Amino acid sequence: MSSDNPRESIVDSTAAQTNTQEARMGEGVDDRFNSKLREAFGASPFILTKFDKFMNWVRGSSMFMLQFGIACCSLEMMHTYAVKHDLDRFGSGVPRASPRQADVMIVPGTIVSKFSPRMKRVYDQMPEPKFVVGMGSCTISGGPFQEGYNVVKGAEEVIPVDIHVPGCPPRPEALVYGVVKLQERIANGESAPVTVKPYELEQFGDLEQDEIVDELAKEIDEETLVMRYNWADSP
Amino acid sequence: MSTQKETPDKPVVEGVDYDALEDLLGETVIDRESHLNAEGFVVRPDEVQDALFTLRDEAGFDHLSCLTAQEYEDRYESIYHLKKYDDPTEEVSVVVPTSKEEPVSQTAEPVYRTADWHEREAYDLIGIDYDGHPDLRRILLPETWQGHPLGKDYDQDKPQLVSFDEHANPLQEDHADAESDTMFVNIGPHHPATHGVLHLETTLDGETVADVDPDVGYLHRCEEQMAQQGTYRHQIMPYPDRWDYSSAGLLNEWAYARAAEDLADLDVPEYAQVIRTMGAELCRIAGHMLAVGTFALDVYGDFTAIFMYAMRDREKVQTILEDLTGQRMMFNYFRLGGVAWDLPEPRDEFFEKTRDFLDDLPEALEEYHDLMTGNEIFQSRCLDTGILEPEAAKSLGATGPVARGSGIDYDLRRDDPYGYYDELDWDVVTEDGCDNYSRVLVRLQEVEQSAKIIQQCIDLLEDWPEEDRDIQSNVPRTLKPDPDTEIYRAVEGAKGELGIYIRSDGTDKPARFKIRSPCFHNLSTLPEMANGEFLADMIASLGSLDIILGEVDR
Numbered sequence: 001m002s003s004d005n006p007r008e009s010i011v012d013s014t015a016a017q018t019n020t021q022e023a024r025m026g027e028g029v030d031d032r033f034n035s036k037l038r039e040a041f042g043a044s045p046f047i048l049t050k051f052d053k054f055m056n057w058v059r060g061s062s063m064f065m066l067q068f069g070i071a072c073c074s075l076e077m078m079h080t081y082a083v084k085h086d087l088d089r090f091g092s093g094v095p096r097a098s099p100r101q102a103d104v105m106i107v108p109g110t111i112v113s114k115f116s117p118r119m120k121r122v123y124d125q126m127p128e129p130k131f132v133v134g135m136g137s138c139t140i141s142g143g144p145f146q147e148g149y150n151v152v153k154g155a156e157e158v159i160p161v162d163i164h165v166p167g168c169p170p171r172p173e174a175l176v177y178g179v180v181k182l183q184e185r186i187a188n189g190e191s192a193p194v195t196v197k198p199y200e201l202e203q204f205g206d207l208e209q210d211e212i213v214d215e216l217a218k219e220i221d222e223e224t225l226v227m228r229y230n231w232a233d234s235p
Numbered sequence: 236m237s238t239q240k241e242t243p244d245k246p247v248v249e250g251v252d253y254d255a256l257e258d259l260l261g262e263t264v265i266d267r268e269s270h271l272n273a274e275g276f277v278v279r280p281d282e283v284q285d286a287l288f289t290l291r292d293e294a295g296f297d298h299l300s301c302l303t304a305q306e307y308e309d310r311y312e313s314i315y316h317l318k319k320y321d322d323p324t325e326e327v328s329v330v331v332p333t334s335k336e337e338p339v340s341q342t343a344e345p346v347y348r349t350a351d352w353h354e355r356e357a358y359d360l361i362g363i364d365y366d367g368h369p370d371l372r373r374i375l376l377p378e379t380w381q382g383h384p385l386g387k388d389y390d391q392d393k394p395q396l397v398s399f400d401e402h403a404n405p406l407q408e409d410h411a412d413a414e415s416d417t418m419f420v421n422i423g424p425h426h427p428a429t430h431g432v433l434h435l436e437t438t439l440d441g442e443t444v445a446d447v448d449p450d451v452g453y454l455h456r457c458e459e460q461m462a463q464q465g466t467y468r469h470q471i472m473p474y475p476d477r478w479d480y481s482s483a484g485l486l487n488e489w490a491y492a493r494a495a496e497d498l499a500d501l502d503v504p505e506y507a508q509v510i511r512t513m514g515a516e517l518c519r520i521a522g523h524m525l526a527v528g529t530f531a532l533d534v535y536g537d538f539t540a541i542f543m544y545a546m547r548d549r550e551k552v553q554t555i556l557e558d559l560t561g562q563r564m565m566f567n568y569f570r571l572g573g574v575a576w577d578l579p580e581p582r583d584e585f586f587e588k589t590r591d592f593l594d595d596l597p598e599a600l601e602e603y604h605d606l607m608t609g610n611e612i613f614q615s616r617c618l619d620t621g622i623l624e625p626e627a628a629k630s631l632g633a634t635g636p637v638a639r640g641s642g643i644d645y646d647l648r649r650d651d652p653y654g655y656y657d658e659l660d661w662d663v664v665t666e667d668g669c670d671n672y673s674r675v676l677v678r679l680q681e682v683e684q685s686a687k688i689i690q691q692c693i694d695l696l697e698d699w700p701e702e703d704r705d706i707q708s709n710v711p712r713t714l715k716p717d718p719d720t721e722i723y724r725a726v727e728g729a730k731g732e733l734g735i736y737i738r739s740d741g742t743d744k745p746a747r748f749k750i751r752s753p754c755f756h757n758l759s760t761l762p763e764m765a766n767g768e769f770l771a772d773m774i775a776s777l778g779s780l781d782i783i784l785g786e787v788d789r
Contacts, residue, residue, distance in 0.1 A: 069431050071454055071785055072480035075525070075564060079553075081538070082546035094538065097427045114377045115424060115432055115453040117399035122425050144473065147464065148457030149384040149391045150376065169564055230394040 052189065059103075059129070060091075060187035063179075066102035066126065067095035071109025073136040073169040085172040092179050099125040104182070106175070107161070110138035110145055111152040117227050123159045131186065133178050134161040137168045144168065152229065251325045256294060260286055268330055271497060271722040275314065275328035281366075283331055283341040287315065291346055295319055296327060297629055299347035301723060301751035303736045304357035306387050311338040311363050315350075316723045316736070316751075320629055320643060323651045323732075328723070333363060342368040349632030352759045360385040360459070375452035375788055385459065417445055424453045428533050428774045431784035433758075435777075437770070444765045444773050449758055451787050458789040462748035467495055467714040468571060471748075476565040478750065479786040482521035482553060483729035485514045485560075487786075488569040493653055494724040494735035495571050499716050504705035505655070506696075507573035512655040513692035514559060514568065516685040521552040522729030523636075523678040523685075526781035530675055531607060533778035534616050541606050548599055551592050558585055571714070573707030578696065586693055593686050600679060608676055617672035621764040621776030624669060631763060632756040635731025636681065637780055640674035642667040647727040659691045671772075671779040678781070713743050723751075730754045730781060754786040 065087075069077070080087045081095060088094060096102045099122050111119060123130070132155070137143030139155040146153055155161050162185070165178035253274040257264055263286045266277035278286045290296045296317035303314040315329040333340050342365040343350035354365040355374040362383030365371055373380060377397045382389050422428070422435040429435065432453035438446040458474055465471040475491045476484035489511060496503060503511075528545025535541065553563045558579045560568035568575050579585050607613050623633065628641045638645050646663040648656040664680040666673035718741030725734035731753030740746035757780050765773035 067427050068425060071431070071456075072477055072564065074431065075480055075482065079546060079550065083543050084547070084550050099425075110454065110456050112453065112455055113395060113397045114455065117397060118424050118432075118453070121399060144477070145456045145458075145461060148460055149389070150455050150457050171563060227397050227399075229397070 056189045057187050060183040060185075062091055062093065063103045063131075063183065063186075064093040064101055065095045066099055066105045066122070067097045068105055068122070069108060070111070070115070071138065073108035073138075076169045076172055077106055077108045077135060077175060080172040080175045085176060087176060087179060090176065090180050090183065092183070099123075100127065102126050103129070104131045104133060104179070105159075106133045106135050106179075107139045107155045107159075108135045108169075110143065111155055111158065112148075112150045113152060113227070113229050114150075116152050116158045119155075120158050120227070131182055132159055132161045132163075133175075133182055134164045135175060135178070136170060137166055140164050140166060158227070251327060253327070256290070256327060259293060260289055263289075266330075268328075268721075270328055271720060272724060273316075273326035273328050275330040275721075277330045277332065280331050280333045280340040283315075283329070283343055284346055286329055287317075287343050287346040290317055290327065290329070294327075295321070296325075298323070299343065299349050299353070299632060300326075300725065300732065301734050301736060301749065302343075302350065302353035302357060303723070303747065303749040304361040304363050305738065305747040305749075306361055306385070308387075310335060311340075311361065313340055313357060313363060314721075314723075314736070315343060316734070320645050323645070323647060323725070326723075338362060339364045339366050341366050342371075344368055347632070348627075348630045349756055349759060352755065356755075359383070362386050373452075375455040377452070384457070416441070424450075428777065430529060430778070430782060433777075433782070433784055433787070435761075435773075437773070439770060442769055442771075444768055444770055447762050447765050447773060449761055451755070451758070451784075453788065454784045455788040456785070459748050459750060462491075462750075463745055466743045467499070467716075467745070468710070468712070468743070471495075471745075472569060472571075473565065473567045476567060477785060478752065478789060479522070479729055479733075479754070479783045480564065481525045481729065481783050482549065482556070482564055483518045483783075484564065484566045485511070485518045485556075485568060486522075486726065486728045487733060488566065489515055489654070490724070490726045490728065490733040490735050492569045492571060493726055494722055494737050495714075497724055498720060498722045498737055498739065499571070499714050501572045501710055502708045503573055504708055506699055506704050507706050507708075508655045509692050509695050509699075510559075510574050510578065510706070511569065512659070513689050513696070514556065514566075514574075515654070516688045516692070517552050517556055517559075519685045519729050520682050520689075521549050521556070523682050524549045524552070526636075526678055527603060527607070527675065530775075530778040530781070534613060534775055541603065544599065544602060544606075548596075551595075555585075555589055555592060558588070570707055570710075572710040573705070575706075577704060577706050582697075586697055589689065589693055593690055596682070596686050600682060603679055608672070608679065614672065616771075616775055617670065617675065617779075618668070619670050619672075620768060620772040621671040621779060622669050623760055623764050627763050628760060631760045633731070633760050634753050635727070635729070635757065636674055636677045637731065637757045637760065639663070639665045640677045640779075641669045647725055647732060651725070653726060655692070655695075656688070659688055661688050661691075671775050674779040674781075715739075715741060715743050717741065725751065728753055730783065730786065731757060733786075750789050752786045752789055754780075754782040754784075755789075758782050758787055 079085055134155045142151045142153040145151045163178045163182045165174050167174055260276060263278050263282045264276045265279060268275040296319055298318040298320050299315060300318045301316040305312050311333045313331045317327050319325050331340050340363055342354055354368055357363050358371055359373045359375050360383060379396055379398060418439045420437045420439055422437055424432040424434040434450040436448040436450055437444060461474050462471050471491060472488060475487035478487045524545045528542045531541035557563050560566040623641050625641045625643050628638050628643060642665055644665050649663050661684045664677050666677050716739040721738045723734060723736040725732045733753055734751030736749040737745045738747040764776040
């Protein structure tokens with residue numbers, strides 16, 4: 001028996017359902033609207049659930065990724081999107097080039113001082129609710145480059161991260177696992193504590209007042225994003 | 236160019252006649268040093284251009300391969316590593332010492348245009364001031380950075396401020412009248428067409444690019460510092476994988492292996508050389524596939540067939556490489572003096588798998604040619620756009636497929652042989668078109684050549700007698716090359732000439748480790764290609780350069 005046809009037990013029970021539908025929608029409405037799912041529910045076209053729960057399920061089942069390549073991990077990220085691994089199977093969408101259309105940012109690589117204000121700006125441009133998957137050791141701690149003079153020691157210095165996927169780089173399977181884990185958490189209504197460090201312009205009082213600090217202090221207004229890196233205090 | 240002839244009087248059978256060069260340079264030479272790769276002539280900091288002009292115009296050294304800047308206890312030093320495009324085994328170095336108090340040295344930019352970016356990098360990281368440089372500002376670190384991180388007295392714990400500023404329009408003053416309508420556009424650092432975190436400061440006049448200035452450094456991961464902190468034997472080898480991360484790791488590892496093996500005078504068994512050659516060419520295929528796939532992504536604009544096909548073929552290569560090395564991308568497979576382990580058992584299975592891949596490759600390439608090079612839309616986008624004349628390419632230090640797409644017959648695998656390449660039968664691919672199309676065509680044809688090399692390597696490995704399968708030579712546990720030995724060695728990476736300069740100071744770590752990145756200098760040709768062209772053609776040119784930001788910024 002073709003799976004396109006409803007099972008016997010369901011066919012038998014459709015009378016009540018058809019009546020309900022006719023009462024609701026008028027006679028002669030196309031059969032197409034009678035999905036198998038609807039039939040399985042029986043007479044009632046309604047499901048009772050909590051709105052929040054429903055929204056969380058929706059949110060977790062359809063996520064748009066930000067197309068965001070930084071470093072080595074972005075190659076494995078591309079492989080995760082592409083044939084063979086195909087992240088889309090899990091409802092994690094295709095990459096969107098604009099942060100305005102994205103729900104999830106995968107941070108694939110090392111973040112250096114010059115880039116982190118830009119990354120923060122891209123993160124700020126994403127609409128709420130937004131989630132971040134940190135991919136690779138560099139987004140956890142700076143990874144193999146942790147001792148570098150220019151390397152920010154983990155993405156959490158700049159933006160909050162929900163899921164960390166370790167590896168250098170993580171295999172596509174690992175990234176898939178991380179993304180699915182994030183979806184699961186979203187569907188369950190869990191969100192990660194925000195542990196972002198303050199990044200906005202602070203008082204730079206403890207810095208030596210040299211030319212550049214003076215010049216910057218003059219130029220900076222509230223719109224300007226300035227990041228300060230105190231390497232000695234970083235983890 | 237009238238520079239292709241060897242120095243007069245003494246015809247040299249092999250190598251460069253340094254005495255004749257010293258005579259040629261005459262008064263400018265104040266001392267002579269001996270590096271492992273070439274002799275170095277010491278010149279005064281205010282006579283750099285004289286010496287370089289002489290070497291370029293009268294001795295034929297038309298390729299400034301690398302500029303290494305470094306700080307000693309008592310002086311700063313810039314070393315210009317010169318080569319010839321015709322024969323890269325002919326090398327000479329020009330060493331320019333400057334005092335600690337006043338580190339000012341004459342710029343080489345009028346002689347070699349590629350010195351522009353070289354010197355900006357040296358200024359940024361070491362702090363040498365190049366007198367007469369047209370635009371000496373930081374290139375890798377943010378403008379607001381304080382100090383020069385590879386200098387001796389740099390304090391790494393010092394707090395730094397980095398601001399996010401909108402960039403001013405660089406053409407504004409020239410176009411101040413109301414008639415003008417140039418527009419300034421930031422492309423990147425987060426943009427799908429920049430292949431990573433590259434920032435192009437573009438000034439548009441209508442749809443035409445009036446000026447483009449690549450702003451790099453968004454992925455400057457201090458690779459040179461990392462290498463200088465690691466010991467020769469094992470701690471440096473993992474990092475090269477992360478320079479050019481388009482799965483071209485083994486090619487980069489080879490650059491380090493070659494330099495360090497020549498520095499410490501280590502042999503590599505022939506069997507290991509064959510494995511290296513095979514692995515490196517597999518990496519080249521993976522790298523070129525990525526280049527072709529993302530180029531199609533740029534030109535056609537969607538994650539459709541070609542990109543997915545390229546990814547499919549890369550998956551196959553990565554599976555083979557994973558069998559060989561144990562990792563998909565960051566192989567860490569080469570060791571000084573050989574490779575980490577032999578081919579995976581059962582060997583037959585590995586050979587069969589690789590052969591299967593090679594058998595399917597011609598058909599796959601046929602598909603790429605159908606979809607790309609044979610496609611009329613693609614041709615109208617790529618033919619005669621992004622022109623890079625050979626003269627400009629040489630002066631800007633372009634190498635690899637970018638140079639070969641401009642008709643420059645330059646491939647270190649053949650011209651400066653290493654590994655097992657000179658025993659094998661393969662060709663260097665060149666195209667004369669000088670346009671985006673030629674560069675893509677070169678890559679697609681190089682995949683064929685790489686497959687040919689792998690085929691031969693597999694035949695060799697299959698018949699290799701079991702008792703001769705030495706994968707590593709005898710290497711001391713701790714390598715301590717003689718103090719003040721200097722070497723510059725390059726290999727043909729996926730993107731071009733990947734060179735490493737190492738100076739040892741008698742310890743087990745290098746005192747200076749400089750990476751000559753092919754992508755960095757290929758990228759510097761972008762303004763040459765894009766200025767005056769349409770914006771869309773600039774995106775295609777950028778894609779055809781095939782830059783990997785990890786290697787550009789290092």
